[in-house]
Structure formats: C-alpha cells, structure tokens
Amino acid sequence: MRAPLRVGTYVPFATSGLQSLLQYRSTFLITGVTAAAGAAVTVFLWRAVYAGSPGPGPGGFTPASITTYLVVAQVLAVVHANRVDDEVAAEVYRGDIAVMLVRPVSYPLVRFAACLPVIAANALLVGVPLLVLFSVLVPLTAPTPVDAALFALSTAFSAVIAFCVNLLTGMAGFVTTNTWGVRMVKQGIVAFFAGQMVPLALLPGPLHTLAMVLPFRAMADGPLTLLLGRYEGVGGASTVLGHQLGWTVGLVLLCAVLWRGAAGRLEVLGG
Amino acid sequence: MIVAEGLTKDFRIAERRPGLLGSLSTLLTREYRTVRAVDGISFRLRAGSKTAYIGANGAGKSTTIKMLTGIMTPSSGRCLVDGVEPYRQRRENARSIGVVFGQRSQLWWDLSVPDSFQILRRIYGIPDTVYERNLALYRELLDIGALGTTPVRQLSLGQRMRAEIAASLLHDPKVVFWDEPTIGLDMVLKEAVRTLVNRANAELGTTVLLTSHDLSDISAICDDALVVDGGRVVHEGTLHDLLRRADRRSVVFDHRGGRGVEDTVLRIETGLPGAAAGLTSEGRIRVDYPADAFTSRHVLGFLLEHFELADCYAPEPDLETVLRQTYRGGVPSARDGGAV
Numbered sequence: 215m216r217a218p219l220r221v222g223t224y225v226p227f228a229t230s231g232l233q234s235l236l237q238y239r240s241t242f243l244i245t246g247v248t249a250a251a252g253a254a255v256t257v258f259l260w261r262a263v264y265a266g267s268p269g270p271g272p273g274g275f276t277p278a279s280i281t282t283y284l285v286v287a288q289v290l291a292v293v294h295a296n297r298v299d300d301e302v303a304a305e306v307y308r309g310d311i312a313v314m315l316v317r318p319v320s321y322p323l324v325r326f327a328a329c330l331p332v333i334a335a336n337a338l339l340v341g342v343p344l345l346v347l348f349s350v351l352v353p354l355t356a357p358t359p360v361d362a363a364l365f366a367l368s369t370a371f372s373a374v375i376a377f378c379v380n381l382l383t384g385m386a387g388f389v390t391t392n393t394w395g396v397r398m399v400k401q402g403i404v405a406f407f408a409g410q411m412v413p414l415a416l417l418p419g420p421l422h423t424l425a426m427v428l429p430f431r432a433m434a435d436g437p438l439t440l441l442l443g444r445y446e447g448v449g450g451a452s453t454v455l456g457h458q459l460g461w462t463v464g465l466v467l468l469c470a471v472l473w474r475g476a477a478g479r480l481e482v483l484g485g
Numbered sequence: 486m487i488v489a490e491g492l493t494k495d496f497r498i499a500e501r502r503p504g505l506l507g508s509l510s511t512l513l514t515r516e517y518r519t520v521r522a523v524d525g526i527s528f529r530l531r532a533g534s535k536t537a538y539i540g541a542n543g544a545g546k547s548t549t550i551k552m553l554t555g556i557m558t559p560s561s562g563r564c565l566v567d568g569v570e571p572y573r574q575r576r577e578n579a580r581s582i583g584v585v586f587g588q589r590s591q592l593w594w595d596l597s598v599p600d601s602f603q604i605l606r607r608i609y610g611i612p613d614t615v616y617e618r619n620l621a622l623y624r625e626l627l628d629i630g631a632l633g634t635t636p637v638r639q640l641s642l643g644q645r646m647r648a649e650i651a652a653s654l655l656h657d658p659k660v661v662f663w664d665e666p667t668i669g670l671d672m673v674l675k676e677a678v679r680t681l682v683n684r685a686n687a688e689l690g691t692t693v694l695l696t697s698h699d700l701s702d703i704s705a706i707c708d709d710a711l712v713v714d715g716g717r718v719v720h721e722g723t724l725h726d727l728l729r730r731a732d733r734r735s736v737v738f739d740h741r742g743g744r745g746v747e748d749t750v751l752r753i754e755t756g757l758p759g760a761a762a763g764l765t766s767e768g769r770i771r772v773d774y775p776a777d778a779f780t781s782r783h784v785l786g787f788l789l790e791h792f793e794l795a796d797c798y799a800p801e802p803d804l805e806t807v808l809r810q811t812y813r814g815g816v817p818s819a820r821d822g823g824a825v
Contacts, residue, residue: 226604234595237636313591315556317608318579478558478572481496 223319224327232331242339245292249344253288256411257281257352273415279442280413282355285348286441287410287434289341290369294376294433296329296336299400302384303393311480322473326377333373361443364451368437371458375432378465379404385469388476409435415444429461486532486660486692487553491562494523494548522548524716525562530709532659535686535693537703537724540713541812546696549713550662553694554584567659580609583658585649587665590637597634598648602655609656616655622684623651626677642669650678654685660692661685667702679705700804714812724804731802732810736772736784737765738797746770749792756787769796 264277305311386396407430414425414435500516523545551557555571555578571578592601623629627647646669685691710727712720753762760774
C-alpha cells in the first residue's frame with residue numbers, strides 16, 4: 215500500500231537545495247581554507263617521514279603516492295561533508311521534521327536529493343581547487359585510465375555511504391536531544407578509520423584488520439586504493455568494490471529500518 | 486471523513502529537579518513520568534464539515550492534529566482520515582491533506598514564496614489548471630503577488646502566514662488541518678482567509694478542522710465544534726448547540742420612568758431569584774439569569790409587567806462565556822456569564 219516512488223517528486227528538493235546553497239557563498243571559501251590547511255599539515259608531515267627513505271617507504275608508498283593519498287583523502291572528506299547530519303539533527307531538535315512529514319514524500323529520500331547539490335558544489339568549488347593547488351605545490355601520482363574509472367565508481371559508492379553515515383548520525387537526535395557530541399565523535403571516527411589522517415596500510419595489525427572491515431574504509435581508503443593501483447588484478451579491485459557495495463546495501467537497509475522505527479515513535483512536543 | 490476511536494497519546498517526560506544540584510543528579514539517575522496528552526477521545530467528522538477543535542491550552546489539540554496528520558503514532562486507539570490510517574500510510578494520507586502549523590513554517594526558508602509554490606507544485610503533481618486557478622485566487626484574496634521574490638526568512642509574520650495558508654490549499658486537499666492559522670494577521674487578512682476557506686469548502690467540499698484561540702475565527706469559519714477538556718471530548722455537535730449549552734442567558738433593556746437604577750436592580754433581583762442585574766456601559770440594564778430557572782419568555786414577561794420598556798433584546802450567549810463554563814466542567818459560578 216505504499217505510494218509508488220517517483221524520482222521527479224524529489225527533483226525540486228535538489229534544485230531548492232542548490233538555490234539555498236548559493237545564498238551562502240562564503241561557506242565554500244571557509245571550507246576550502248580549512249580543508250587546505252588540514253591537508254597541508256598531514257601532507258607535509260608525511261612527506262617528512264618519507265623524505266629519508268629511498269624507494270618505496272612504509273606501506274609501499276612513494277613520496278608522490280602518499281602525497282596523492284592524503285590530498286585526495288582530504289578532497290573526499292570535503293565531498294562527503296554533505297551536511298545531512300547537521301540538517302537532520304537540527305530538524306529533529308527544532309521539531310521542523312513535523313513539516314516534512316506532512317508531505318507525500320520519503321524523508322530520507324528528500325535528504326538524499328537535497329544533499330546532491332551540496333556534494334556537487336563541494337566537489338567543484340572546493341575539491342577541484344584544492345587538488346589543483348596541491349598539484350602545483352607538490353608532485354602527485356597520475357592514475358592510469360582504468361584506475362581513474364574504478365576510482366570514479368568507487369567514489370560514487372563512497373558518497374552514498376557517507377550519506378548513510380551522516381543520516382544515521384543525524385537520527386541520533388531521536389534518542390539524544392543534543393547531537394553535537396555525537397557528530398564530533400562521528401567526525402573523529404570517520405577521519406581515522408577512513409584513512410584521512412593515517413593511511414590504513416600503516417596501521418598496526420589488529421587495528422588494520424578492524425579498519426578493513428568497518429564501512430568507513432569505503433569513504434577514502436577504498437577509492438584511493440583503486441586510484442593508486444594498490445591492488446592485485448581484477449580480484450583485488452573487486453574486493454575493494456565488493457566491500458563498498460556490501461556496506462552501501464547494508465547501510466541503506468539499516469537507514470530504512472531505523473528510520474521506520476524512529477518515525478513510529480517520534481514525539482514532536484510543543485506547537 | 487475523519488474518525489477517531491479511543492485515540493490516546495502518552496508522552497514519557499524526563500523529570501528534572503530544580504537547581505544546579507538537581508541538574509547534576511539527573512546525570513546519574515533519571516526518573517520518567519508519563520503524561521497523557523490525549524485520553525481515549527472518539528469523534529467522527531463528516532466530509533465537507535467545518536469543525537472547530539476547541540480546548541484550553543494543553544488540552545491535547547496539537548497532539549491530536551499530529552496524529553491525524555500522520556506525524557505521531559497513537560499510544561492506543563486509532564484514527565482514520567478519508568479511510569486511511571495516517572501514521573501507517575503517511576505518504577498516502579499526506580496527498581489528501583493540507584496543513585498549517587501556526588508555529589512552524591512549511592515554506593523553504595531561503596527561497597521566495599513563488600519558488601516554494603513551484604516546489605509544492607512538483608511534489609503534489611498539481612495540474613496546471615488547478616495551480617493557475619488557485620494562484621489567481623490567492624493573488625486576489627491574499628495579495629500573494631506583493632510578497633515578490635523576498636526569501637521567506639525575511640518576511641514578516643503576517644506575510645509568511647498568508648503564504649502558509651495559501652500553501653496548505655494549493656493542491657486542493659480533501660481535508661485541511663489548521664493549527665492556529667491566523668496568528669499575525671490583521672482584520673482584513675483574517676477576513677480574506679475566512680473567505681478563502683469558506684470558498685474551498687463550498688466549491689470543492691473541503692473538510693476543515695481548525696484550532697484557534699481567536700473565537701471570532703471559529704464563529705466565522707466553523708459550523709461544528711469539538712470541545713476537548715482534560716484530554717476528553719466534552720462536546721461534539723454544531724456550534725449552535727454548543728452555544729445553547731450556556732447556563733446563563735441575558736436580557737438587555739432600556740426603560741423609561743423615573744425609577745432609579747438601584748431600585749430597578751433590587752426589584753429584578755427580588756422578583757427573579759437567582760438573576761443578577763446591572764448597568765451596562767451604554768446605560769442600559771442587563772439581566773443575567775440562570776437558564777435552568779427561567780425561560781427568556783418568563784423574564785421578558787416579568788420585565789414588561791413591572792417596567793416601561795423602551796427597547797429590549799436578548800443577546801445570543803457568546804462562545805467565550807460558554808467555553809469558560811465548559812472548561813470549568815460546567816459548574817456555574819455566581820458572577821460569570823456577565824458582561825464580556
């Protein structure tokens with residue numbers, strides 16, 4: 215008895231998201247400066263580590279490939295900053311979610327549509343300039359066409375996973391009123407287990423194993439493994455993509471189940 | 486069109502103790518208290534009816550509306566809107582309803598009103614003819630055109646409410662739920678809103694459920710009344726019947742003759758035991774009498790017999806008086822139902 219899903223219904227949420235976004239241009243500048251500073255710190259730190267080692271250093275990285283790993287990891291982090299966690303948490307906190315629920319639309323899909331322009335704007339207005347800036351400053355590794363294509367596919371998966379992780383974080387607002395802490399914890403966990411701060415290949419034994427299983431790997435280390443050709447043939451690439459696909463499906467299902475449960479026990483007080 | 490059967494909603498609220506020490510202690514232990522906002526209410530509203538949902542603050546009006554609009558699930562009991570259980574088939578229900586929450590905006594904060602309307606047009610799949618017809622109507626009645634391309638966040642409360650009301654009717658919903666729809670509107674616009682909803686009701690058979698603290702809105706829009714007190718329905722029927730529940734009625738008259746006011750008052754109060762008389766601000770005499778003790782015919786007869794009446798009328802009991810009496814649980818007090 216569910217209403218049929220029509221993609222057209224969600225297009226206006228994407229376009230209106232873009233319209234709202236364009237009203238706040240300065241945010242892109244701020245995001246850009248923050249990301250560039252963050253990337254500079256990790257890049258120059260790790261370049262110092264690799265400077266002394268002739269040939270491939272720890273984890274099989276060369277100075278150029280570790281630089282590429284860290285810069286692109288930062289770009290992916292910018293792309294994944296889709297604001298879904300902030301928006302959902304705020305709407306649950308203020309009770310504005312009530313307004314969304316009186317419309318004939320699925321709330322998670324509305325949020326997904328609305329975050330697409332944010333992703334695109336972050337990628338074009340912050341991600342690309344960041345990449346260009348660092349390619350001028352430091353030598354980067356150019357990927358093969360196949361690796362670039364695999365990376366593009368893998369990045370698409372990672373965007374969906376980032377959406378789910380942020381949606382779940384925002385939905386913590388159903389349980390706890392103040393989600394600031396939850397969002398901070400999420401940010402830390404993602405930055406660490408995605409490989410943004412330390413490439414996952416460099417983590418010690420058990421931590422490495424854990425990182426390889428968790429979904430966060432799919433948000434940076436997965437795509438970067440493909441980009442840098444750090445895999446063994448078709449099997450190696452499919453392992454990375456399989457891990458991503460598995461978590462994409464798993465997290466989408468988890469979101470759907472938890473959303474249904476949360477919406478069923480939603481309490482909007484006041485008004 | 487709308488059916489509620491034993492509709493109940495409980496909230497679990499964390500008990501907070503006062504003061505800093507109390508706040509600290511809630512870190513360790515937390516006690517919960519269950520508050521029953523809606524207590525097993527049942528009612529039935531027919532299609533095309535215009536009903537005022539009346540209750541004092543905290544009577545559970547908004548909670549009931551949230552269940553009828555599918556936002557909240559009842560703790561027990563159920564409700565149906567056009568044959569659909571809203572919280573089970575939320576999206577299906579959402580197609581056939583229009584909602585205004587006076588406290589919250591349903592427009593896009595960063596977009597202009599025309600942009601918001603275009604989005605709604607897409608979401609609800611509003612046919613062009615309907616969209617154009619409604620927009621023309623809103624331009625005429627609500628002066629929507631004057632809002633221009635200002636983002637909603639920069640509109641005044643009155644301007645925003647106009648747009649909210651228009652937005653709730655844009656897709657020709659079968660039922661509209663209006664929770665405090667006229668806050669921030671001046672007299673002229675309130676009148677326009679009344680015209681608008683009465684027109685939708687007459688032309689499209691739109692069912693209306695309205696909550697408002699503005700009793701003039703209620704009497705201008707609604708034919709029926711559903712009065713809730715302490716989470717229970719205390720009146721379900723026409724507004725007219727509700728008004729007839731008044732336990733005190735009045736007669737106002739001018740009288741000639743040299744008799745002084747005090748003498749007149751004394752004479753009435755001894756002649757009609759239980760009645761109270763007094764001078765109105767217009768210099769007339771007003772008699773308030775308990776409706777169960779006398780009929781208006783009886784009172785008029787008495788007045789005609791003892792005084793030389795120049796002018797005389799029996800005003801309808803007003804809603805505020807009746808409601809005040811209803812909220813108190815129908816216990817009439819001595820000096821109430823007087824001048825309002």
